[in-house]
Amino acid sequence: MATPTPTELLQVHGLSCRLGRRQVLEDLSLPDLAAGQLVALLGPNGSGKSTLLKSLAGLVTAHADVLRLGDRNLGALPAHARAEVLRYLPQHLPEAIHLTVIEAMLVALNARAATRTPQALDKAEAVLSSLGIAALGARYLDELSGGQQQLVGLAQALVHEPAVLLLDEPLASLDLNYQHHAMQLLKRLAADSELLIVLVVHDLNIALRYADTALLLHQGRLIASGDPLTVITPNYLGTAFSVRARVETCSLGYPNVLVDDLMQL
């Protein structure tokens, strides 16, 4: 991977977010995250992962001492400009409408440009091909499986060529093969396109295998960050998930989490 320049860093310091009467994120600071990285955002249910992604995308009101991407102060950008550089793919996609996949891609592009040019069509098709779903182009969105719709959602986000992609549980509807396929693809996309990808994932073995960096949230605070092997440890797993667990290396050399027991809550 190329050495990142300072202009490619996402910097988040002192981020807090209150939703209703609940303080969801509390004075959270992340390590600087460089373009080209695949970052796994981990943590138990309700620890604040979605809220962190939405705070970065400007979809919920949050306060941060520092929130910058390179030399851009994200907090000062209008919502549409912020969405151009940080694209958020929600955990639950909106109800699929009766458009073909290629039409849906053009609609995504037309949010920026009012015309459907041959160039826009080429771009839409290229993104579908890069995700291995070009064959879905003529199919109707509302006739696709949940996993296929999730991949089209990813394609719609990518077609904007954002600098940062924020993915909320993108593997949730994918089968075992496609989970690994999608992770290999995202890892290659991040490295080849100098894209920073932050994704929420519950499968710790997937995070261990593919992520460059892991961030572990617990009760709205960051309790560990860095190389996934230094974050996904028995100690932190106990704190975050209340499990007694080991990390063992399989015969092929991949680390795997084994849960031995649950701790008393």
Ligand SMILES: Nc1ncnc2c1ncn2[C@@H]1O[C@H](COP(=O)(O)OP(=O)(O)OP(=O)(O)O)[C@@H](O)[C@H]1O
């Ligand atoms: N709009 C809201 N108003 C009040 N509290 C909220 C709101 N949205 C989320 N919360 C609370 O904020 C906390 C964090 O929620 P969030 O969805 O960010 O967690 P998460 O880590 O993404 O969880 P999961 O893994 O279950 O998706 C939870 O306690 C949740 O109940």
